[in-house]
Amino acid sequence: MTEHVPGVRSAAIGVFVGVGSRDEAPTLNGASHFLEHLLFKGTPTRSAMDISSALDAVGGEFNAYTAREYTCYHARVLDEDLPMAVDVLGDMLTASLITPEDVEAEREVILDEIAMHDDDPDDVVHNLFAAHAWAGSPLARPIAGTAESIRALTRAQVNRYYRGRYTAPAMTVAVAGNVQHADVVRLVKKAFARNDFLADVDAVPLPPRLATSPRATKPGDIRTTRPFEQVNLVLGMRGLTRSDQRRYALGVLNAAFGGGSSSRLFQEVRERRGLAYSVYSFATSYSDAGMVGVSVGSLPTKSGEVLEVVRDELARVVSSGLTQDELERGRGQMRGGLVLSLEDTGSRMTRLGEVELFQDRLLSLDEVLARLDAVTLEDVHTLAADLFNRPETLAVVGPEN
Known part of the structure; x- marks a missing residue:
């Protein structure tokens, strides 16, 4: 390629x-x-x-x-x-x-x-x-x-x-x-x-890894004690596969909800309440699996309140979705990040390789931007209501209580 x-x-x-x-x-x-x-x-x-x-x-x-x-x-x-x-x-x-x-x-x-x-x-x-x-x-x-x-x-x-x-x-x-x-x-x-190494003239490339639906995940809590100064937690739910067409809506949702300093999570957890230095949402996708969720680290005395606020914000986006301003910021973050990354030959090379491994075809930059532009408030709200209502997996690492 x-x-x-x-x-x-x-x-x-x-x-x-x-x-x-x-x-x-x-x-x-x-x-x-x-x-x-x-x-x-x-x-x-x-x-x-x-x-x-x-x-x-x-x-x-x-x-x-x-x-x-x-x-x-x-x-x-x-x-x-x-x-x-x-x-x-x-x-x-x-x-x-x-x-x-x-x-x-x-x-x-x-x-x-x-x-x-x-x-x-x-x-x-x-x-x-x-x-x-x-x-x-x-x-x-x-x-x-x-x-x-x-x-x-x-x-x-x-x-x-x-x-x-x-x-x-x-x-x-x-x-x-x-x-x-x-x-x-x-x-x-x-x-x-x-x-x-190339002696087998009949060899053909392995097909891309594709799956129609993500594998199941195991809900519940898991905790471990470490002598860290902070409590770090990850709260997540089953997400989307790499090839799911809703991944563009998920990108916009993730950026607006917890992808930057203007995001809902950052503003509520850090700016308004001062509960944590680092807080962000994530969307991890594999060929047949995916997770979405929130990662945050806080002082042990604030970890309970942080978790409560994160769950409240997840519930709020489930019930009412994003605002138009949040949608536009999330879309703009995705568009700008994509275009700026493709100014670098290394990023372009990585895109080529990953598409060959995991997608049916390479979309042009204009096609990707058009798919991001097509994401609506309803798309994001429907997706949030689906993903963030799924059973939770919670991992917690920190000092003894």
Whole structure:
């Protein structure tokens, strides 16, 4: 997938592998993220230092991330350096060594990363929320794995996961910038031809992940004690899938309800009552699942009142929807955020890759803006009345009472 962006001298490339933490068996929890780290450690022709220095030497940006439904390896370089970036990524994706020494060294790095997230109240409460809301599903497990699962993973398991999952049909290469499609295809064919990676001439891309309805979520409360200064809570309900056509109305609703400093939640919880420093609503969507809700952190003495106010505001938007001014602000926030993000080649590249993985087709910018413009007060009110009336899942993390 490519997009020519006039007037820029850069190119952003991403290799999207259609495998993430939700594709792991329980005994492999964290394998996708572990593998993401290991692919930077070296190939038969490049050491870890060679991989890093190749991009550093031209001022390029180079990184990767693991999500629940895919893993992405990406770079952003001057247009003249794109052939090098494609070759490095192709080498990493098709010919990484996954040596026992690298596995043991990176195991310690990942354990440190997990410990770092365990010290972040926001990460802890969202992981707790997911664990309860999607209990029994791979979506419930943390993307990075747990300390126990990472210690138990062997080199053989990770290497087998690499060889079995990182196949040509599972990969989408997306490039945006000062590029021509035919040139990119030629570069990719050459870079990914190592180890007969493209030998299966009959291979076809895996179809996009699509679902007609979201999977069920588990309601109820879950609480855990941590020696934090604040109480952090997430209150949520079952939401929409990535492909649900109501996602445009949800975007407007989410922006107006809790997406910025002018939003209803921010104004009521922070500005008027001074109950919390950070409060926001969220809408998380996957191919066959979704959650909507509110995240907030407050002093322990104020947590009960914060939760009561949040529930009151949810009830108010269910009963009366948004005002016209709120609708316009929410729509404007969505429109502006989308257009401004697409001034960046990296954002355009990410959009290409994610659409190929999760949608039937790529909508033009004008089509997306038209769908946002078509959202009405009735659309938002109907959606809020549906979503925010669903059974609640509440996760709370904080000090002992």
